[in-house]
Amino acid sequence: MDRNRRGFVGGASAVALIAGSVGALAQQKELAGAQPAPQARSGMAKPTSRAELLAILQAAADSQTVAVLDPATDVTVEKTVEIVQRVSTSQVWGVIGNGAKIRSAIRDQKPVIKYTVLATDQPNGTSCRGLMIQTLDIIGSLKDGPGLMLHAPSSRGAIYRAIVRDNATSCSAGLGALHIKGAVFELLVAGHVSENNRQHGVAIEHEGQAIVSNCMVHALNSSRNTGAGLYTSSNSVDVVQGSFVNNGDSGINAPVGIRTVAFINGENTGQFVIRVGGFANLHNCEVSTDGQTIQHDNVTGKPAGVPTEALVDYYAFNQYSNDLKLTGECKVTPYGSGTGYLARVRQASGSSNVWLEPWMDKTSIRRTERNDRLPVIRQVTAT
Numbered sequence: 087m088d089r090n091r092r093g094f095v096g097g098a099s100a101v102a103l104i105a106g107s108v109g110a111l112a113q114q115k116e117l118a119g120a121q122p123a124p125q126a127r128s129g130m131a132k133p134t135s136r137a138e139l140l141a142i143l144q145a146a147a148d149s150q151t152v153a154v155l156d157p158a159t160d161v162t163v164e165k166t167v168e169i170v171q172r173v174s175t176s177q178v179w180g181v182i183g184n185g186a187k188i189r190s191a192i193r194d195q196k197p198v199i200k201y202t203v204l205a206t207d208q209p210n211g212t213s214c215r216g217l218m219i220q221t222l223d224i225i226g227s228l229k230d231g232p233g234l235m236l237h238a239p240s241s242r243g244a245i246y247r248a249i250v251r252d253n254a255t256s257c258s259a260g261l262g263a264l265h266i267k268g269a270v271f272e273l274l275v276a277g278h279v280s281e282n283n284r285q286h287g288v289a290i291e292h293e294g295q296a297i298v299s300n301c302m303v304h305a306l307n308s309s310r311n312t313g314a315g316l317y318t319s320s321n322s323v324d325v326v327q328g329s330f331v332n333n334g335d336s337g338i339n340a341p342v343g344i345r346t347v348a349f350i351n352g353e354n355t356g357q358f359v360i361r362v363g364g365f366a367n368l369h370n371c372e373v374s375t376d377g378q379t380i381q382h383d384n385v386t387g388k389p390a391g392v393p394t395e396a397l398v399d400y401y402a403f404n405q406y407s408n409d410l411k412l413t414g415e416c417k418v419t420p421y422g423s424g425t426g427y428l429a430r431v432r433q434a435s436g437s438s439n440v441w442l443e444p445w446m447d448k449t450s451i452r453r454t455e456r457n458d459r460l461p462v463i464r465q466v467t468a469t
Contacts, residue, residue, distance in 0.1 A: 124138055125156075126156040126158065128156050128157075130154045130155055130156040130157075130184070131153055131154065131155055131156065131159075132155065132156035132158065132159050133155070133159060133161055134161065135161065136161065136162075136163040136164060136165070136167060138161075139161050139163065139167055139188070140167050140168075140169070142155075143167065143169045143181055143199075144169050144170070146179055146180065146181060147169050147170070147171050147179060147180075147201075149179075150175050150177055150179040150216075151179055152178060152179060152180055152181065152182055152218065153180070153181045153182070154181075154182045154184065155181065155182065155183050155184055155186040156184065156186070157184040157185050157186065159183070159184075159186035159187065160186070160187045160189070161186075161187070161188055161189065162189040162190075162191050163188060163189070163190060163191065163192065163198060164191045164192065165192060165196065166192065166196045166197050166198065166199075166200055166231075167188075167198065167199050167200070168197075168200045168201075168202060169199075169200070169201050169202070170202055170203075170204050171201070171202070171203050171204070171212075171214045171217075172204045172206050172212070173206065173207075173212065174207065174210075174211075174212050174213045174214065174215075175213070175214050175215050175216055175217075176213075176215050176216065177215075177216050178216045178218050179216055179217060179218070180201075180216075180217045180218040180219050180220070181218075181219055181220065181222070182218075182220045182221060183219075183220060183221040183222035183223070183253070184221055185221055185223055186221075186222055186223065187223045187224075187225065188222060188223070188224045188225070189225045190224070190225065190226045190227040190230045190233070190257075190258075191227055192226075192227055192229070192230035192231070193227060193229045193230070194229075194230075195229070195230060195231045195259060195260070196230060196231045197230070197231045197232045197233075197234075197235040197260065197265070198224050198226065198230055198231070198232070198233045198234065198258075199222070199224060199233065199234050199235070200232075200234075200235040200237060201217060201219070201235070201236050201237070201245075202235075202236075202237040202238070202239070203237075203238045203239075203240075203243035203244065203245055203269075204243060205240045205242040205243030206243075207242075208242055211242045211243065211244070212242065212243040212244075213244060213246060214238070214243065214244065214245045214246065215246040215247050216246075216247060216248075217236075217245060217248040217249070218248070218249045218250075218251070219234065219248075219249070219250050219251070219253060220249070220250075220251045220252055220253065221251070221252050221253060222234070222253045222254070223253070223254045224253070224254065224255050224256070224258075224263075225256055225257055226255070226256060226257035226258035226259065226260075226263065226283070227257065227259075228257050228258075228259050228284055228384070228385055229259055230258060230259055230260065231258070231259065231260035231261075231265075232255075232258060232260035232261065232262055232263060232264065232265035232289075233255035233256070233258045233260070233263045233264065234250070234253060234255055234263070234264050234265070235260070235264075235265040235266075235267065236248065236250070236265070236266050236267070236270055236273070237265075237267050237268055238267070238268035238269040238270050238293075238296055239267075239268050239269075239293055239296055240268070240269065240296055241269045241295050241296045241297075243269065244269035244270070244271055244296075245268075245269065245270045245271070245273070246271050246272055247271070247272045247273075248270070248272075248273050248274070249273075249274045249276070250264070250273070250274070250275045250276070250278065251274070251275075251276045251277055251278075252276070252277040252278070253278055253279070254278075254279040254280070255278075255279075255280045255283070255287075256279075256280070256281050256282050256283065257282055257283065257384075258283045258284065258285075259283070259284040259285065260283075260285060260289070261285050261286060261289040261291075261317070262280075262283075262285065262286045262287065262288045262289025262290070262317060263280045263283040263285075263286070263287055263288070263311075264278060264280055264287070264288045264289070265288075265289045265291075266288075266289070266290045266291070266298060266301065267289075267290075267291050267292075267293055267298075268292070268293040268296035268297075268298070269293075269296035269297065269298075270298050270299075270301065271298075271299045271300055272299075272300045272302075273298075273300070273301045273302065274302050274304070275288070275301070275302070275303045275304070275306065276303075276304040276305060277304070277305050278303075278305075278306050278307070278308070279307045279308075280306075280307070280308040280311065280315070281307070281308065281309050281310045281311065282310050282311070282384055283311045283312065283313075284311075284312050284313075284383070284384065284385065285311070285312060285313040286311060286313040286314045286315070286316065286317040286335075286339075287306075287308030287309070287311045287313075287314070287315045287316060287333070288303070288306065288308055288315070288316045288317070289316075289317045289318075290316070290317070290318040290319065290320050290323060291317075291318070291319040291320065292319060292320060297320065297322075298318075298320040298322065298323075299320070299322045300322055301318075301320065301322060301323045301324070302323075302324050302326075303316065303323065303324065303325045303326070303328070304326050304327060305326075305327045305328060306325065306327075306328040306329075307328065307329045308328070308329075308330055308333070308337075309329065309330060309331035309332055309333060309355075310331065310332050310333065310381065310384075311333045311334065311381075312333075312334045312335075312381060312383050312384065312390045313333065313334060313335045313339075313390075314333055314334075314335040314336045314337065314338060314339040314356070314361075315328075315330035315333045315336070315337045315338060315352075315355065316328075316330075316337070316338045316339070317335075317338075317339045317340075318338075318339075318340050318344060319341060319342060320342075321340065321342050321343035321344055321345060321364055321365065322345060323340070323344050323345060324344075324345050324346040324347075324348075325338065325344070325346065325347045325348070325350060326346070326348045326349060326350075327348070327349045327350065328349075328350040328351075329350070329351055329353075330350065330351070330352040330353070330355045330359065331352075331353045331354065331355060332353070332354050332355055332379060332380075332381050333355040333356055333381055333391070334356055334380070334381035334382075334383075334390025334391035335356045335361075335390070335391060336352075336355060336356035336357070336358050336359060336360065336361045336399075337350065337352035337355045337356070337359040337360060338350075338352075338359070338360045338361070338362075339360075339361045340360070340361065340362045340363065340364070340366065341361070341362075341363040341364075342363055342364045343362060343363060343364020343365040343366055343402075344362060344364075344365075344366050345365075345366075345367065346366075346367045346369070347360060347366065347367070347368050347369070347371055348367075348368070348369040348370055348371070348414075349369070349370050349371070350371050350372075351371075351372045351373075351374060352371075352372070352373050352374070352394070352397070353373075353374040353375070353394070354374070354375055354376060354379035354380070354393065354394050355381075355394060356381070356391045356392070356394060357391065357392050357393070357394060357395055357396075357399070358394070358395070358396050358397070358398060358399035358430070359371070359373045359394065359396075359397050359398070360397060360398045360399070361398075361399045362398065362399070362400055362401075362410065363401050363402065364402055365402075365409050365410070366398075366400070366409075366410050366411070367411045367413070368397075368398065368410070368411065368412050368413070368416055369413045369414045369416070370413075370414035370415050370416065371397060371412075371416050372397070372415075372416070372417050372418075372419055373394060373396065373397040373417075373418050373419065373426055374394075374419045374420075374421065375393065375394035375395065375418075375419075375420055375421075375424040375425075375426050376393075376420075376421055376422035376423065376424040377393050377394075377395075377420065377422065377423045377424030377425060377426075378393050378422070378423060378424070379393065379394075380392060380393055393424075394424075394426065395425075395426055395427070396418070396426055396427050396428060396429055396430055396452070397416060397417075397418060397426075397427075397428050397429060398410065398412075398428065398429035398430070399429070399430050399432075400429055400430065400431045400432070400440065401431075401432045401433060402433055402438040409438060409439050409440075409441060410429070410431070410438070410439070410440045410441070411440075411441040412428065412429070412440070412441065412442050412443065412446060413441075413443060414443070416428060416443075416446070418450070427450045427451070427452055428446065428450040428451055429450070429451050429452070430451075430452050430453075430454065431451060431452070431453055431454070431463075432453070432454035437462075438462075439462050439463075439464050440462070440463045440464065441464050441465075441466050442463065442464065442465045442466070443465070443466075444465050444466070446465065448463050448465070451463050
């Protein structure tokens, strides 16, 4: 089950791990110093080409330091800038962009900026901790892949405790403009802006046995995307505060469930603000609708959705903990000619419950066909 805690580096000797990392780090710092990064008058690094940008970001990875880019940085890249971490890390490293613009000229659906881990230490595992990516503005070509991707393809080479803060990804054609894939644990995504993308604003997914666990998303603004604002195939995700406006598919699409969604607003953002196929705890979430505004594909111009009608579309299956809980002031705010209701429930197999606050009206929960086996609707006092 996705909520299970993953085992990683198990009983590996901390002394051996640190000793190996220190030796590799000393060698990498020496190598990284061989090619000084271009600098602006500010003293910050100011790359002017893809090659220079890659050199700066890879040197920061090799030396486990933070590259600081000049705010005037404006680089166009014609292929992926891939930064590979090969050794275990235990301190903050990565990049502070200060609003640096990275423009994509990529046409083959490949990522623009990609951070990945290479599991070089198979016996002990390569534990990549402390990655920080902050204040980059990544503008896609609408023919590329993700604008920013974190990829840990092996559970022996995991990304732990990363912080992705105050970045912007737009005009991407990837599954998610921000794409989190594989063994990524205890990730914080904060203040991210993702808009005008051809698929989802943010995508979170497992890769085989490499699973995403404990992903925390705070204050996400993900709007005007053809797909969802956030798509996740991991249920070990918490979303707190967020704005999802005029997406085609939905605000949040969580086909196997999602742990917590709280204090978010979805406005004219697909037929439902939240689509969820497993357990979910929704607290103080709101849907706003005028009953007519829809999103269109930003290349073809074709309609990408239908007007918003409800906060939640709930469809559960018996292999999960099948409860939908609506607590606090979950509500519908129609305006103009819009109408709306709290949730639609549909379930052809298994059993589950929909829990409501005592003041919530059961009639605001609509069922699908009568002969479906549907969740029992209950009213309880939130604790």
